Amino acid sequence: MARDTKRLGILTSGGDCPGLNAVIRGAVKTAERHGIETVGFIKGYEGLVDPVTYVPLNSQNTSGILTQGGTILSSTNKGRFAARIGIDNRLDLDPKLLAGVKATCDQLGLEGLICVGGDGSLAVAEQFHEYGIPVVGVPKTIDNDLSATAFTFGFDSAVACATDALDRLHTTAASHERIMVLEVMGRHAGWIALYAGIAGGGDVILIPEIAWTYEGVCAKILAREKIGKRFTLVVVAEGAELPEGDTVTQERRQEARQTRLGGIGNVVAYEIEQRLGRESRVVVLGHLQRGGPPTTFDRVLATQFGAHAVRLIIEGRFGEMVCYNPPAVESVPIIEAVNQLSRVEHDSSVVQAARALGISFGDAVSTEGPFSQPLIACPKATESSVTGAPAATSPAPGPTATEPAATELAKATFATASATLSGQEPTADGAAPDLPLEWAIAAEYKESHVW
Incomplete structure (x- = not known):
């Protein structure tokens, strides 16, 4: 020695x-x-x-x-x-x-x-x-x-946990035709969301490294409905920033060294439900990703x-x-190891593979023809605080005071997303323009299931 x-x-x-x-x-x-x-x-x-x-x-x-x-x-x-x-x-x-x-x-x-x-x-x-x-x-x-x-x-164990959750959410989402949002860990980097999203058949992946919009998420949901897919799986990393540039946090305890993240899944599900009128549910894996063998x-x-x-x-x-x-285990100076984070590169082979599969990152980039155009803005659901966004719950049976507003928001969202995909501007009254033939399924579904 x-x-x-x-x-x-x-x-x-x-x-x-x-x-x-x-x-x-x-x-x-x-x-x-x-x-x-x-x-x-x-x-x-x-x-x-x-x-x-x-x-x-x-x-x-x-x-x-x-x-x-x-x-x-x-x-x-x-x-x-x-x-x-x-x-x-x-x-x-x-x-x-x-x-x-x-x-x-x-x-x-x-x-x-x-x-x-x-x-x-x-x-x-x-x-x-x-x-x-x-x-x-x-x-x-x-x-x-x-x-x-x-x-x-x-990392591999956490991805396995999240993938198993997606496997289980897939069946219940399909059975009830719901939007299921899975929130996973990832403060600065979206590796867990990215790998689990691919392995678990996710449709939308939202990570800290790629800016996204609600319009991008909604457009993917509508595109799936166009081909008869009445459910969508959304995977979101806890550190992904909202379109407004904020991260969603829990109440910060005085002794905590870092702000405690969590809750973005509720915000995303709430916005989807308000904009599209689709039932959305949230699952937050939290410390399940840290536990177990x-x-x-x-x-x-x-x-x-x-x-x-x-x-x-x-x-x-x-x-x-x-x-x-x-394939080797080696060593590096500690100071080199902690001076820079490893984050998901926009053009990495893993991201490219996900896009090739048709997975959306909620941005304007897509491999699907109609989605290659920039998305235009649609109205916000509410002015809710980032830290206290309402939980995504199903509306109670029967009409409510907020139903008309939600319906108008859903119509506007459908109009803007549809107009963008067809290359046309929405009409002055907010109605969707004439849609191309491939959007007939989505339009028919809109009339019979939402409004």
Whole structure:
């Protein structure tokens, strides 16, 4: 060995995801084969200081955890260890915390510390490295938004969860001829929505990277109705911006480090129902995407990450993070890994494949002939607040006070979308112009089912 390593530490920080236990197991078993003891710190970085909380790890007490979701070491995304790196966006840790962590590592005789976490947790690890603490990083995020690695463990499991949900929503949507909106995780990047949308047969995918409009979404729904498809599946990432440029947020708790996203699915479903008069329902997967056993791919990748992290410690390559550069597991400096997010490129092969299938991203670009023209604006449903948009619920039987307004809005939406697709302007009274033959089905459906 390059170093006389006797003991190492490992911790899991930030949000949980499938595969964390596989990393722990991979690291422990690899370390044992090199005669190295392993200790695991409880609740992430908090276990390193005041009070120091850790447990010895070995092949016996990590047996059977490969298939388990979550983390046996517990985790937290709150507490004293909040850090950012970057020239214009740096947030330094308290020097007393850094000194405390260094003292813990020295007292326990740790030759290296494996930190498993996302961009925020890895920013902490980078500041450890700058302070002289021997640390290596393992990337963890179901969003798959770290630029230095092709994939992160947990992503494949999250996509599998969302895909299974779409499979189930497909049958109920078809049975009741409804619009089903599935909201998935993805703060800055829409990888989960994109991959699950393709794998689960989604019709519309809304992600943070591609600007979209309600007209684009409605036009896709009408196009499906034109060919007799009376239901539509919409997949939306929680971080996708509304056409007005806002993100939908929940009430922010004082101790939260980031604004808590969530609720865009309700906004999208509400607008669809108001504009087209179609029954729309919402499913928010939330933490279901983080829980449960990891997929085969995530088990293998996470195990490789754990084993490679131990190798980095043995070789004294501190300040590096393991990464997946297919087909190999390699490493890069931590600072390079967290300085740039991996986001969906508009012209990526995956997006191109989705468009080739006829999937809409709610924008003006489409592979379907009539949809190649820019979409024109249609009226908004209501002036509702972004954070408190009404839930998408079915209207009560019988006429209501809001029914006439909703009907007029639906007519206007149909007129504008239809006019755009046919290359004509709507008439002065808002009625749809003469439609081409291929729109006869949609027009007939409009008369018999909506108004």
